[in-house]
Amino acid sequence: MFCSQCGKKLADFEKFCTRCGHVVDKYGGFWKRFFAWLLDSVLINSGFFILGGIIGEIVVFLSSSSFESQAPAKAMVEGLKPFLLVIEVVLYWLYYTVFESSSKQATLGKLALGIKVTDIEGNRLSFGRATGRHFSKFLSVILLGFGFIMIAFTEKKQGLHDIIAGCLVINC
Numbered sequence: 465m466f467c468s469q470c471g472k473k474l475a476d477f478e479k480f481c482t483r484c485g486h487v488v489d490k491y492g493g494f495w496k497r498f499f500a501w502l503l504d505s506v507l508i509n510s511g512f513f514i515l516g517g518i519i520g521e522i523v524v525f526l527s528s529s530s531f532e533s534q535a536p537a538k539a540m541v542e543g544l545k546p547f548l549l550v551i552e553v554v555l556y557w558l559y560y561t562v563f564e565s566s567s568k569q570a571t572l573g574k575l576a577l578g579i580k581v582t583d584i585e586g587n588r589l590s591f592g593r594a595t596g597r598h599f600s601k602f603l604s605v606i607l608l609g610f611g612f613i614m615i616a617f618t619e620k621k622q623g624l625h626d627i628i629a630g631c632l633v634i635n636c
């Protein structure tokens with residue numbers, strides 16, 4: 465942990481910089497995390513949109529060469545839907561978990577907003593812990609988003625999924 469103003473190395477317990485007096489805001493706040501989420505969502509959904517277009521083109525191409533009408537293509541797209549949902553869940557999981565357990569400790573959105581994920585001791589997450597954190601978000605969603613709103617008023621700015629997985633989101 466370094467002072468964001470003068471770069472002095474600070475101990476975990478220090479609430480302000482002893483060199484320049486800058487008040488340390490250690491934990492990534494609600495709005496920073498919200499905009500990081502928004503950015504990641506735009507990126508992932510753009511990826512899905514492109515991927516969906518490619519799969520659609522392939523299906524139409526394969527079916528038009530062997531069938532005369534578009535009906536089989538539509539049936540095939542319908543049949544693929546559960547499969548595509550599984551791919552979507554897996555890609556979301558990999559996007560968050562691979563990035564957050566990497567040496568950057570952050571998704572592209574978090575990187576852009578200058579925040580990263582750590583465990584309670586401030587260490588890099590293992591792939592398993594990052595996975596646990598990711599899927600705990602579903603609980604936060606089920607509780608009508610309350611698990612995310614908690615970030616705004618818990619002491620260490622933890623959401624429910626952070627508490628379950630023993631994680632912190634800190635300012636870089």
Ligand SMILES: [Zn+2]
Binds near residue numbers: 468470482484
């Ligand atoms: Zn300082």
